[in-house]
Amino acid sequence: MKALTLALTVLIAIAFVGSAMAVMSGKTIEFAGGDQGKVVFNGKTHADKGNKCPDCHPKLFGPMAPHKERIKITKADHVPEKFCGTCHDGKKAFAQDEANCVKCHKK
Ligand code: HEC
Numbered sequence: 001m002k003a004l005t006l007a008l009t010v011l012i013a014i015a016f017v018g019s020a021m022a023v024m025s026g027k028t029i030e031f032a033g034g035d036q037g038k039v040v041f042n043g044k045t046h047a048d049k050g051n052k053c054p055d056c057h058p059k060l061f062g063p064m065a066p067h068k069e070r071i072k073i074t075k076a077d078h079v080p081e082k083f084c085g086t087c088h089d090g091k092k093a094f095a096q097d098e099a100n101c102v103k104c105h106k107k
Pocket residue numbers: 031032033034035036039070071072073074075078084085088095096097098099100101102103104105
């Protein structure tokens with residue numbers, strides 16, 4: 001009986017991870033973005049550019065599981081070593097500078 005419960009738990013865990021995997025690459029994540037305008041992060045365009053799950057999870061954006069609330073990113077976090085700026089540094093991807101605010105923030 002114990003073994004059956006364990007086997008079921010493992011199966012459910014695998015099914016859960018599997019559906020989470022399927023979700024992200026086709027998913028968009030919306031940040032409110034304040035006065036600057038909302039930011040839509042597109043999982044598919046990022047996957048198409050070759051970004052893999054571990055490039056972003058869990059180090060930059062927490063675990064690969066539904067989040068109760070969005071991570072809080074401030075203007076002061078718009079630096080090369082944090083969150084989106086880890087890649088959006090003007091080398092790996094367009095920088096978080098005046099020319100590019102509107103590439104992420106839409107009013
Ligand atoms: C690579 C994408 C990206 C670029 C480029 C970018 N931002 Fe952001 N910015 C974000 C994200 C994501 C957030 C988080 C929004 C939230 O938490 O609601 C954010 C948040 C902010 C906030 C805080 C909003 C709040 O509610 O506290 C300000 C202010 C801001 N950005 C200004 C700017 C300005 C000015 C520029 C251009 C110089 C810029 N951003 C460029 C992605 C970007």
